[in-house]
C-alpha cells in the first residue's frame with residue numbers, strides 16, 4: 001500500500017495535491033499563518049502539540065517518581081526532590097494536560113464541524129485561550145526554575161503559606177493556575193455560545209452528536225467553577241505576600257476553608273475531564289459497532305445531570321478533615337447520586353454494542369479499555385463515597401489508584417479520540433498493527449502500575465510518601481508491590497512511546513486518508529480529510545448523527561461512502 | 573535482576589501467607605474495624621459483580637457481533653424506557669444501602685462514648701506527642717485495651733493526619749483547631765500489640781518518616797506503663813538537687829524510680845521523644861536544622877551577622893523561642909516553640925545530652 005496508489009484511489013477529488021489550497025493545512029503557509037490563525041482547526045492542532053508536550057514532561061516526572069519508589073530507602077533522589085517531582089507531575093497533568101485535553105485539542109478541531117459551522121463563535125478569543133494556556137505553562141516553568149514547588153497539586157494551606165520551601169515557587173504556580181483557568185473559561189464560553197448560535201438551523205438539540213452534549217455540559221462547569229480556583233489562588237498569594245490571615249491558623253485564618261474553596265472547583269474539574277471523554281466514547285462505541293447509539297437522550301441528559309450534581313459533592317474530599325458529621329452525610333448522599341448517571345452511560349454503551357457489527361480498530365481498542373478502566377475507577381469510587389469506608393482509605397494509595405483509574409482513564413479516551421480523528425486532522429492513516437499493539441501494552445502497564453496501588457493502599461500506605469522503609473516490617477509485601485507497580489510504569493512508557501511513533505510515522509509515511517475511514521455518520525465524516533479552510537466544500541446535509549444506513553464500504557477508497565439516502569434531522 | 577525476580581516471586585506467596593484475619597488488609601484490632609470491613613466487603617461483592625457483568629458483556633459482544641466484510645449495517649432498537657429504568661433503578665437501591673450503612677457506622681466512629689479515656693495529641697513536622705491525663709508526654713501512643721480512648725488533637729504547624737490502619741481510624745490534625753477521634757483497641761494474646769501510627773496528610777520533607785507506634789496494654793499493664801513512663805517526673809521536687817548533684821549515687825539509692833538514668837542518657841531519650849531527632853542529626857550531617865555533634869561551646873554565626881556561643885542559655889532559648897536567634901543558612905520559622913510542652917528538668921537533661929556529644 002504505497003502512497004502513490006492510495007492517492008490514485010481517492011480519485012479526482014483532490015487531484016492537484018501538491019500545490020492546492022484545498023484544505024486547512026495547505027490554505028496558507030509559514031509560521032505566522034499558524035501563530036495568528038483564527039481557524040479552530042489550526043488552534044486545535046496547536047493545543048494538541050502543546051498538550052502532548054506537557055503530557056510527555058509530566059510522564060517523565062511520573063517515571064522518576066516511580067523509579068524512586070522502585071526500592072525502599074533512597075533510590076535516585078532525596079525527599080525534597082521527590083516531593084517536587086510528584087507535585088509537578090500532578091500540577092502539569094491536571095492543569096495543562098487533562099483539563100484542556102479533550103475539549104481544547106479534540107473539541108476545538110471537531111466541534112464546529114460536527115455542528116456544520118465554519119468556525120467557533122469567537123475565533124479571536126479562541127486563539128487567546130491558546131496563548132493563555134501557553135502563558136500558564138510559562139509561569140509553571142518559572143516556578144520550576146525559581147526553587148520549585150512541593151505542596152502537591154492541592155496547594156493545601158498552611159503548608160503552602162508558611163513553610164520554607166515553596167516561598168518562590170508557589171506564587172508563579174498559582175499564577176499559572178489562574179491564567180490557565182482563564183484559558184479554560186474562554187474555551188467553555190466559546191463552545192457554549194457556538195453550540196447555541198452556530199448549529200445549522202435544521203439541526204435540533206437532539207440531532208447533535210453526543211460529543212457535543214459532553215462539551216456543552218463541560219462548558220457550563222468551566223464557566224461556573226473555574227473562577228473559584230482563580231480567586232482562591234489569588235487569596236493565597238495575597239495571604240503570602242501581605243500576611244493577611246485567610247487560610248493560615250497562626251495568622252487567624254482557617255485551613256479547612258481553603259480545602260472547601262479548592263475542592264469547590266477541583267471536584268467539578270474531575271467532570272471537566274471526564275464528560276468530554278464520555279462524549280468521545282459515545283461516538284467511538286456507536287461508530288465501531290456500526291449501530292445507532294442506544295438511549296441517546298439518557299446519555300445526553302446524564303451529561304447534564306453529572307455537570308449539575310458535580311457541583312454539590314466537593315465535601316467528599318473532607319470526610320476526615322474536620323467537617324461536621326451532618327455535612328459529611330449530605331455530601332456522601334449527593335456523591336452517590338452522581339454515580340447513577342455514570343452507570344447509565346456505561347449500560348447504554350453496552351446496549352449499543354449489543355447486536356452491533358463490531359470492528360476493533362485502534363480507537364475501539366481504546367474505548368473498550370476505557371470501559372474496563374472507568375469501570376474500576378467508578379466502582380472504587382463507591383468505597384470512597386461510603387463514609388465509614390472512606391475513613392481508613394482516605395489519603396492512601398487506594399485513592400491514588402482510584403483517581404488514576406478515573407482521571408488518567410480519560411487519557412485512554414483522549415488517545416482513542418486522537419486515533420479516531422487523526423485521519424481527519426492530518427489526512428493520513430496510521431498503521432493499525434502499531435496502534436493496537438501500543439494500546440495493548442499501555443493498557444497492560446497501566447493495570448500493573450495502578451491496580452497494585454489499590455492493594456498498597458488497602459494495606460495502609462499513605463500517598464505522597466517518599467519512602468516506605470519504615471513500613472516494610474509492618475506492611476507485609478509492600479516492597480514487592482511497589483517494585484511491581486514501578487515496572488508497570490515502564491511497560492506503560494513503552495506502550496506510549498510506540499503509540500507516539502505510530503502516529504509520527506503516519507505523518508511521513510502514512511497512506512492518504514479517505515474522507516470517512518470508519519463509517520461515521522456525523523458531519524465531520526461528510527467533508528474531506530483534511531477539511532477545507534471553512535470546513536465544507538458544499539452545504540452539509542444534516543441528518544441523524546447515528547444513522548449509518550446510507551454508508552457503504554468502498555474497497556477502492558478504503559473508506560465509507562454515502563449512498564445519499566438519509567433520515568433527515570428531527571430539528572428539535 | 574535475580575533479586576528482582578525473587579521479590580516478585582515472594583510477593584504472591586506473602587500475600588497469601590499473611591495469616592492474619594484478612595491477609596490483604598491490616599488486622600482488625602479495634603471494635604469498629606470489623607464493622608467497617610463488613611461494609612467494605614458488601615461494596616466489594618457488588619463491585620466485582622458489576623465489573624464482571626460489564627466487562628463480560630463487552631467481551632461477549634465483540635466476539636459474538638464481530639463484523640465481517642459485507643455485513644449489512646445493523647438496525648435494531650435505539651431506546652427502551654423500561655430497560656433504562658431497570659438499570660438506573662437497581663444501582664439506586666444498591667447505593668442507598670451503601671450510603672445508609674456507611675453513614676450509620678460513621679456516626680459511631682465519630683461519637684466517642686462518655687466514659688472514654690482522654691489523651692491529647694500534638695503533631696508537628698515530623699513527630700507525634702501524646703499527653704496523658706497525669707501530665708506526662710510520650711512519643712508513642714500507649715493505650716489500655718477494651719476501653720474507649722478519645723484523642724483530642726491539634727497541630728503546631730501544618731496539617732497532619734492521625735492514622736492507624738489496624739484500628740480503621742483516621743482524622744486530620746489541624747493547626748488552630750481541635751479535632752477528635754476515638755477507638756477501642758482489642759488485646760491480642762498472641763500478637764505484639766504494637767501497630768504503626770502513621771501521618772496520612774502530606775506535611776513536607778519528612779512526611780514519610782512521621783511514623784510511630786501504638787502500643788495496646790492490658791489494664792494493669794497500662795497503669796504500670798503510665799507510672800513508669802517518665803522517670804524524671806517521678807523524682808520528688810525536694811530530691812531533684814540530689815539527683816543533679818550525683819546522678820549515679822541517686823539512681824543506686826532509688827531503685828523504685830524505674831528507668832532512671834544519668835542526665836545525658838535521659839537527654840538522649842528526650843532527643844528522640846520530643847522529636848528533636850527529626851531535624852537535628854548527631855553525626856554532623858546537615859538536615860533540616862544544625863547537627864548537635866560537637867556543637868556545645870561552639871561559636872555560631874547568626875542570620876544577622878552576630879556570633880553566639882552555644883551554651884546552656886542559648887540552648888534553652890532555642891528550645892523555648894527558636895526564632896529569637898537563627899543560625900545563618902538555616903531557614904527561619906522551621907522550628908516550633910516548645911513553650912508549655914517541655915519541663916525545666918527535661919531542658920536540663922537535653923543540655924547534658926548535647927554536652928555529651930562533644931564540646932569545643
Ligand code: HEM
Nearest residue numbers: 062065086087090093098152153407408411463464465489
Ligand atoms: C503516565 C502514567 C502515570 C504514572 C506512572 C503516574 C504515577 C504517579 C505517581 C507515582 C504519583 C504519586 C503518588 C503519591 O506519591 O501519592 C502520581 C500522582 C498523581 N498523578 Fe499520576 N501517573 C501517571 C499518569 C497520570 C495522569 C495521566 C494524570 C492525569 C490526570 C495523573 C495525575 C496525577 C495526580 C493529580 C497526582 C497527585 C499529585 C499530588 O499528589 O499532588 N497521573 N502519579
Ligand SMILES: [Cu+2]
Nearest residue numbers: 267314316317
Ligand atoms: Cu471529588
Ligand SMILES: [Cu+2]
Nearest residue numbers: 771773775779
Ligand atoms: Cu505528614
